[in-house]
Amino acid sequence: MAWLRSNVLFTALPALLTTASFAGGLPRQEAVEPHMGTLVRLVFHARDATPARAAFDRIAALDRALSDYSPDSSLNHLCRAQSATLTGDLAAIIPQALSIARETKGAYDPTLAALTRHMPHPPALHGYRNVTLNGLDITLNGVCFDLGGIAKGYAAREAVRALAAQGVRRAMAAVSGDICVSGGPWRVSAQGRVVQLRDACISTSGNEAQPGHIFDPRTGERVRREGQVTAIARDGARADALATAYFVTSPGGGWFDERQALRPPSSAAPTRPGTPSRVR
Secondary structure, three states, X not given: OOOOOOOOOOOOOOOOOEEEOOOOOOOEEEEEEEEOOEEEEEEEEOOOOOOHHHXXXXXXXXXXXXXXXXXXXXXXXXXXXXXEEOOHHHHHHHHHHHHHHHHOXXXXXXXXXXXXXXXXXXXXXXXHHHOEEEOOEEEOOOOOOOOOOOHHXXXXXXXXXXXXXXXXXXEEEEEOOEEEEEOOOEXXXXXXXXXXXXXXXXXXXXXXXXXXXXXXXXXXEEOOOOOEEEEEEOOHHHHHHHHHHHXXXXXXXXXXXXXXXOOOXXXXXXXXXXXXXXXX
């Protein structure tokens, strides 16, 4: 679930392709750079492409903070210390990751470093229930975090926010299969289906790109089946983590859209009112 090393890139742009339905009078700008082991694509409307630099710099800073490969990352410093007061991006993403772990009853779990084995000194334990969080004071009690199932969605949202700080009102950031948009509507294609998004995020989880890279935290085993789950939420980190959780619990794949209160594609995950929408 961790992202690839920084010098290994995917050979294609994200599988989810987006286009804005109108340009608002400003020219369309596009930019692509390698970050977090993949290609990050930005599409936005502005007088020139200058605002892209702020978004790419923000993602680069997130990679330095959240990477489980770099021994100097903030994440790895926390893992070695085992207790700390969370600051910066860790103070934002870790409480949210633990909250989603509780919500999904462990189908998404950010403490899988013992299984993914990408860290310099992987811990022997995993399981979000081992973590003690009191405000921003955290004790890991033998586990450590692998944020690969949430960090790219978080990064996509942060990239859009960085563009907004540069005055860009209509933008799309795609970090692998995790996309966030501002303004709109944007037409987004996923699993052969087109949806319209405005100020929202979409993530798709499955084994097509990297077979067996997703673990079921409840069993500790790799999920090797085919299929995909696409999740839509207002927040990128949430869409990313829910797509992972519902892929783990949904043998048939499917869709989950928080905006429309659709039920997750499996009764094993938290339920919401509505009718599931599936792609067959």
